[in-house]
Amino acid sequence: MAPVGSSETLPGGPLVADVLLLLPLAQTYTYAIPPSLAGRVRRGAQVDCPVRNRPVSGLVIAVRPPRDDDPPRLSPLTEVVANRAAWPSDLMDLVDWAARYYVAPSGVVARTAMPSLFARRAPKSEATVRFVQHPDVPPRSPRDKTILAALEAAGEMDMAAVRALVPDGITSIRRLLAKGCLRMDTRAPDVADAPLRPTHVERPVPTADQADALLKILAAVRADKYAGYLLHGVTGSGKTEVYLCAIEAALERGKGAIVLVPEIALTIDLRRRFEKRFGGIAAVLHSAMPETRRAKAWDDVLSGRIRVVVGPRSAVWAPMPNLGLIVVDEEHETSYKQQEGLRYNARDLALVRGTLAKCPVILGSATPSLETFQNAHDRKLTYLSLPSRVLDRTMPPVTLVDLRYQPVIGGERLFSQPLRDALATTLERGESAILFLNRRGFGRFILCRTCGTAVRCPNCSITMTHHARPERLCCHYCDHATPVPGTCPTCNSTDVEVLGFGTERVEDEVARLVPNARVGRLDSDTSPGGGLDRILGDFRTGKLNVLVGTQIVAKGHDFPRVTLVGVLLAEQSLAFPDFRAPERTFQLLTQVAGRAGRGDTPGVVIVQTYDPTQYALQYASTHDYLGFAVAENRMRRERGYPPHSHLAAIEISSPDAREATKVADDVREAVSQFLMALGPAGRKVIVLGPSAAAIERLRGRTRQQMLLKGNSRATLNDVLWRVQRMFGNGHGDTRIVLDVDPVSLL
Ligand SMILES: [Zn+2]
Ligand SMILES: [Zn+2]
Numbered sequence: 152m153a154p155v156g157s158s159e160t161l162p163g164g165p166l167v168a169d170v171l172l173l174l175p176l177a178q179t180y181t182y183a184i185p186p187s188l189a190g191r192v193r194r195g196a197q198v199d200c201p202v203r204n205r206p207v208s209g210l211v212i213a214v215r216p217p218r219d220d221d222p223p224r225l226s227p228l229t230e231v232v233a234n235r236a237a238w239p240s241d242l243m244d245l246v247d248w249a250a251r252y253y254v255a256p257s258g259v260v261a262r263t264a265m266p267s268l269f270a271r272r273a274p275k276s277e278a279t280v281r282f283v284q285h286p287d288v289p290p291r292s293p294r295d296k297t298i299l300a301a302l303e304a305a306g307e308m309d310m311a312a313v314r315a316l317v318p319d320g321i322t323s324i325r326r327l328l329a330k331g332c333l334r335m336d337t338r339a340p341d342v343a344d345a346p347l348r349p350t351h352v353e354r355p356v357p358t359a360d361q362a363d364a365l366l367k368i369l370a371a372v373r374a375d376k377y378a379g380y381l382l383h384g385v386t387g388s389g390k391t392e393v394y395l396c397a398i399e400a401a402l403e404r405g406k407g408a409i410v411l412v413p414e415i416a417l418t419i420d421l422r423r424r425f426e427k428r429f430g431g432i433a434a435v436l437h438s439a440m441p442e443t444r445r446a447k448a449w450d451d452v453l454s455g456r457i458r459v460v461v462g463p464r465s466a467v468w469a470p471m472p473n474l475g476l477i478v479v480d481e482e483h484e485t486s487y488k489q490q491e492g493l494r495y496n497a498r499d500l501a502l503v504r505g506t507l508a509k510c511p512v513i514l515g516s517a518t519p520s521l522e523t524f525q526n527a528h529d530r531k532l533t534y535l536s537l538p539s540r541v542l543d544r545t546m547p548p549v550t551l552v553d554l555r556y557q558p559v560i561g562g563e564r565l566f567s568q569p570l571r572d573a574l575a576t577t578l579e580r581g582e583s584a585i586l587f588l589n590r591r592g593f594g595r596f597i598l599c600r601t602c603g604t605a606v607r608c609p610n611c612s613i614t615m616t617h618h619a620r621p622e623r624l625c626c627h628y629c630d631h632a633t634p635v636p637g638t639c640p641t642c643n644s645t646d647v648e649v650l651g652f653g654t655e656r657v658e659d660e661v662a663r664l665v666p667n668a669r670v671g672r673l674d675s676d677t678s679p680g681g682g683l684d685r686i687l688g689d690f691r692t693g694k695l696n697v698l699v700g701t702q703i704v705a706k707g708h709d710f711p712r713v714t715l716v717g718v719l720l721a722e723q724s725l726a727f728p729d730f731r732a733p734e735r736t737f738q739l740l741t742q743v744a745g746r747a748g749r750g751d752t753p754g755v756v757i758v759q760t761y762d763p764t765q766y767a768l769q770y771a772s773t774h775d776y777l778g779f780a781v782a783e784n785r786m787r788r789e790r791g792y793p794p795h796s797h798l799a800a801i802e803i804s805s806p807d808a809r810e811a812t813k814v815a816d817d818v819r820e821a822v823s824q825f826l827m828a829l830g831p832a833g834r835k836v837i838v839l840g841p842s843a844a845a846i847e848r849l850r851g852r853t854r855q856q857m858l859l860k861g862n863s864r865a866t867l868n869d870v871l872w873r874v875q876r877m878f879g880n881g882h883g884d885t886r887i888v889l890d891v892d893p894v895s896l897l
Contacts, residue, residue, distance in 0.1 A: 167217050167225060168192050170200055170209040171246075173265075177256035179212050183225040191231045195238035197269065199229040208269070210238065210246075210261055236453040239472045241508035248503055254871040254889050255493050263493045264468035268446040278310035279441050280324065281334050294323045299332060309441045310335070357396075361389055364535040365396050371511040372400045372476060379502055381482075381527040382515040383776070384537030385546070386745040390515045391421070393537075394478045395428055397513065398459060402429065406475025406510070407458040411466055411497055413484035415439055418461050425459055433459040436466045464489060464497035467504065474508040477501045482514035482523055483738060488894040496892060498523075517745075517776075518738040521787060524780045525794035547716075547747040547754040549740070549772040551763040554720075555603060565660050570717050570757050574697070577715040578667050582752065583696045584715040585704055586657060587743050589724035589736075596726045597624065597635065601644035603762030605726035606636065612790055614726040616845055617649050627728055628858055628896070630842030650722065657699045657719060665697075673700035702739075704746070714754040716747040721760040721768055728845050729896055730792045733767040737779050740771035791837075791860060793892070799867045800890040801857045801874065803841065807884065808853040814885050815841035815855035818878060822857070825873045829866060836861040836870065845896070852886070856896070867891075 165186075169179045182200050184192050192198065192214055199206045206229055217225075246264060250257040282302040290296055294317040301316055302308060314320035327333045357365065364382060371378035384390045398408045410425075412418055418435045425433040434457040436448050451457040453470045460469040464487050467477075479487070479501050487498040498514065505512035514523055514532065527534040550569070557567040566574075577584050595617040597606040605614045608626030615624035617635070625632045638645050658672045671686045689695045691710060698704055724736040740758065747754025760768055770779035788795045801818060805811040819841055826833035837860040844854035861867050871889050881887040 165189070165217075166192075166214050167221065168198070168211050168228060169213040169215070170198060170228070171212050171257050171261055172200070172202065172207050172209045173262050174207065174258050175256050175262075176258045177250070179257075180209075181221050181225055183227045184214070185227040188228055188231055192228065193237050195240065195243050197232040197235055197238075199232070201226050201229060208232075210243070212243070235450060236470075236472070238453075238470050239474070239508075241474060241504060242468065242470055244507045245468070245500065245504050248507070249493070249495055249500060252868070253493060253495055253891050254868065254875050259493055263465075263489075263495070266442060266446040266449050268442045269449070279307055279336050279443055280310055280313045281307040281336065283332055283334050286327075286330050286332050290327075292323065292326075294318070294320070295327055298323050298327060302333060307441055307444070309443060312441070355389070355392060357392065358389065358537075358539075360537045360539070361393055364393055364537065367533060367535065368393070368397045368511060368513065369400050372397060373404065375404075375475075376509050376511075377506045378511045379505065379526070379532040380511065380513045380535055381519055381523055381532045382513050382535045382537065383519055383527075384515065384517060385539070385774070386517050386741075388517075388537035388539060390480070390537060391424065394480070394513065394515070395424070397476055397478070397511075398425075399428070401475030401510075402432075402458060404475055406473050407452075407455075407471040408460070408476040408478070409466055409469050409471055409474065409501075410459065410461045410478040411480065411487070411501060412461065412463060413481045413486045415463050417480075418463070421461050425461060429459055432457055433461065436460050436462040436469055438463075438465045464495075467497040467500045474504070474510050476510055477505050477512045479512070479514045480516075482516045483518055483520040485894045488892075490895065494888070494890045494893075496894070499892070518741050519776075519780075521734055521780065521783055522794045525784065546774045547744055547756050549744055549756040549758060549774075551768055551772055552757055552759045553763045554759050554761050555600060565657060565719060566664060567759055570719075570759060571664060573715055573755065573757055574661070574665050574668070574717065578665060578696055580714075582714040583690065583693070583698070583710065583712040584717065585710075585713055585743075585746055586661065586697060586699045586717045586719060587704060588654060588657060588699075588701060588719045589727075589739065595649055596722075596728075597647055598650045598722055598726065598761060599639035599642060599644055600646040600648060600761060602639060602642040603722075603760070603765075604639070604641045605722060606640060606647075611730075611839070613730060614728045614732070616728050625843065627842055627845040627856070629839045650720070650726075654699050654701060661697055661699065668697045669695045670697045670699060671695040673698060673704055704743075710746065713746055714752050716743055716754065716756045718743060718756070718758040721758050721765075722762070725760075725762075725765060725767065730787075730790070731894070733765075733783055733786070737767045737771050737776075737783075740768070741774070741776075744771070744774075796860050796862055797864050797867055798893055799859045799871055800893040800896060801859070801871075802844070802854060802888040802890065803856070803881070803885065804849075804852040804854040804888075805881075805885040806852055810885055811853045811855050812841075814878075814881070814887070815857065818874060818887065819857060821874065821877055822859070822870060825870050829869065832863060832866045833870075835863065836866055858896070 166184050168182050168184055170182055171179050192211055194211055194213060196211045198209050198211055200209050246257060246260045250260045280302060297317050298313060313324060317323060328335060368380060382390055382393060401408050412421060415437050422435050434448050449470060452460060455472060460466050460471060479498050482498050488496045502512050526532045552567045552569050554567060574584055596614050597617060606624060607613060608615050608631050610631055611626055611628040613626055613628050615626050618625055622635055623632050624635055639647050654672050658670050661668050661670050671690055673686050690698050724739055725732055744756045747756050758768060766782045767779060803811055803815040803818060822838055826836055838857060840857040841855045844856045847854060859867055878887050
């Protein structure tokens with residue numbers, strides 16, 4: 152890479168600037184640097200430049216002497232955005248890398264990276280409104296109530312956003328301000344970010360494993376070079392303490408650190424812990440912050456006032472100058488993959504940024520993704536292990552209950568005798584239970600009650616999805632469809648059934664079957680609007696003693712009273728139509744099991760299944776990650792799925808079903824021709840589909856998808872770029888979305 156941007160004052164005439172406009176464009180434009188701006192235009196600087204006489208924001212990609220192929224008359228840049236440091240070089244390189252890898256215009260990548268306030272010319276309002284307290288008497292106006300509730304949940308919002316919540320919002324805001332329930336700040340508030348002094352914290356003495364891991368990581372931090380680590384530590388093994396010590400070492404060298412966490416909710420605890428240790432130089436950065444505050448935090452990072460950033464996936468773009476360390480906690484979480492707009496994976500970008508910034512990257516997890524595990528196996532990442540929990544707490548025993556041989560109770564056949572007995576005893580002892588089921592929107596499939604297998608596609612080994620009208624089974628990877636079989640294709644048994652049930656059924660059944668159960672339900676229906684906090688609060692205090700829920704209950708919540716975790720039907724996760732279903736099941740069971748017995752009382756886990764021999768369940772029941780990873784890896788190799796191949800998905804959607812099918816066929820035809828033109832390399836790419844997506848109709852659009860599978864990333868990338876050039880993002884109502892390394896194919 153030529154260091155074109157580094158020298159601004161070459162002798163021999165004025166320089167020009169190549170600028171990336173913050174518009175959905177791939178190409179860069181060249182502008183003259185007027186004498187008034189000489190010396191201030193540098194690589195990574197944000198500038199204003201004229202486009203058809205309108206000012207547009209842009210980023211300077213390079214500053215260089217003019218060339219013969221430049222247009223004869225160049226427009227001059229209008230202005231350099233004042234008081235804002237230039238983006239660090241490694242971030243500019245990351246934008247460039249992501250644009251090429253994810254097949255997107257660089258302008259879109261840059262816009263994704265930065266607060267949207269920066270891309271706009273001038274912020275309309277800098278005012279934000281914060282929640283202070285509830286009034287003594289609850290407000291009578293429903294509008295006031297809405298505003299209070301929204302602000303209480305968010306803490307703080309942009310004035311403009313609050314006003315838009317209800318008609319005539321400003322009147323309500325004024326009323327609530329007068330009562331002292333809200334407070335208005337006319338600029339990004341400093342109060343919450345007031346520099347804290349690091350308090351003296353009692354440092355835990357590192358365990359031998361922690362010390363061992365740190366020895367290696369600290370050596371890399373001090374060597375100022377890239378090194379990738381997989382920190383594999385069971386839940387409660389003290390990974391965070393390792394992160395903190397590594398960050399400290401980076402700070403001592405005058406460098407900064409970025410810490411990625413899977414969800415915004417997890418930043419709150421972590422931030423407190425970081426502030427205690429590092430004082431006010433640690434900050435949270437995420438896309439749901441009020442725009443003014445996010446912009447201020449971004450500026451604080453750029454200028455070096457903030458040197459530790461904690462945030463979800465978008466924080467990978469933090470403009471940290473002099474980056475000394477990147478941490479990705481719970482690296483296996485799918486939330487690191489952005490599912491709309493630019494479909495980047497922050498975990499993968501963190502590794503790329505580490506190489507660009509020449510700093511170490513730590514990927515931490517209790518259940519590493521297969522991709523990361525394979526990288527460690529191939530020595531691309533150094534494997535570090537924290538095999539035991541601190542304080543020597545043991546993992547709860549997991550019992551697999553075979554539903555084929557158990558008397559099943561209740562109309563829905565939801566409960567086996569062992570689970571019902573365990574539930575009754577737990578509640579009698581005054582303890583609590585979590586009942587978990589995996590259900591995400593859909594997921595009806597055919598299960599054989601005799602051999603316990605779900606009907607799978609012969610081509611893809613993916614569970615086939617049951618469609619009601621007309622009744623059939625479909626594979627949404629390759630479009631293979633069959634009538635619903637009357638007998639099991641594996642064992643010929645006639646005891647086959649369409650399966651799939653929701654949390655409401657479970658709630659009713661528990662209340663009916665177990666006398667002293669006080670049941671709460673937690674899923675996407677009950678969680679919005681403060682419901683989540685209320686139910687979790689009631690469960691924590693013991694007002695509720697059984698919590699029925701989906702994924703939401705598995706995440707991070709600590710309930711000391713819980714001594715029983717029941718998984719109602721493992722097949723709901725295992726039979727998920729995704730090649731990663733066993734991996735997700737293993738991760739989920741590990742996570743769910745981690746909810747049991749975190750207090751002083753040990754817990755138990757009961758998993759109901761029709762196939763207890765399934766390897767993901769077997770290894771989860773013995774908490775054996777390595778065993779699982781080896782088995783799963785073998786399976787992936789046999790079936791040609793990542794990490795032993797690379798995938799790319801093309802999604803075509805349209806409000807008109809026929810149009811979606813037609814365009815999908817056009818894209819398929821074009822892809823075949825591209826592959827033919829590529830010769831031998833092209834023949835190694837397998838194209839599946841187009842087929843109806845598993846969720847065929849979503850938000851009023853019919854979706855078709857194609858899956859490209861190959862062993863060369865370069866070839867797949869080449870094909871996608873050709874598709875991009877030929878079809879763009881689609882025409883008219885049709886949309887075409889390219890997804891490199893998809894993590895969810897629904
Ligand atoms: Zn069978
Ligand atoms: Zn298939």
